[in-house]
Amino acid sequence: MEWFPVFVRKYLTFTxxxxxxxxxxxxxxxxxxxxxxxxxxxxxxDGIVSQVIRFSVKPNSARFQDTLSGQVGSENVxxxxxxxxxxxxxxxxxxxxEVLESNLGAGGTVTEEYWRRYPKTDxxxxxxxxxxxxxxxxxxxxxDDKDRLCSACKKKQSGT
Numbered sequence: 028m029e030w031f032p033v034f035v036r037k038y039l040t041f042t043x044x045x046x047x048x049x050x051x052x053x054x055x056x057x058x059x060x061x062x063x064x065x066x067x068x069x070x071x072x073d074g075i076v077s078q079v080i081r082f083s084v085k086p087n088s089a090r091f092q093d094t095l096s097g098q099v100g101s102e103n104v105x106x107x108x109x110x111x112x113x114x115x116x117x118x119x120x121x122x123x124x125e126v127l128e129s130n131l132g133a134g135g136t137v138t139e140e141y142w143r144r145y146p147k148t149d150x151x152x153x154x155x156x157x158x159x160x161x162x163x164x165x166x167x168x169x170x171d172d173k174d175r176l177c178s179a180c181k182k183k184q185s186g187t
Contacts, residue, residue: 045071
């Protein structure tokens with residue numbers, strides 16, 4: 028396994044609290060990973076996505092926005108809802124600085140681009156985002172819908 032996904036899991040993931048849906052704890056579920064990028068979603072026990080984060084050595088908010096829009100629709104993703112933070116080894120404890128410097132050089136940092144959905148209307152508030160349990164992609168659904176399959180996987184499962 029590449030060093031970067033291991034670094035992200037060790038130093039940058041946490042247990043949080045569900046945002047807007049409930050007060051239950053969230054944990055990160057990896058959606059995709061590569062040698063210099065990890066995309067994950069913080070999900071509550073009910074399967075609702077609280078936030079999506081792209082960890083990388085090179086920021087690319089346009090790519091992140093395109094990925095999100097492609098999965099949950101551009102009407103649910105606004106550039107103002109994507110935040111960017113830089114993480115330094117010294118703030119992450121243990122030997123994070125040494126790991127970053129040995130892989131990225133002196134002053135190496137990790138970029139976090141994170142997104143939360145901010146519903147704007149009462150109709151928007153009746154929608155939630157989950158991760159499809161079959162294809163591992165994000166999808167929008169009614170908050171009352173407990174089935175965690177996106178529409179494409181539902182069609183495959185029903186054979187239509």
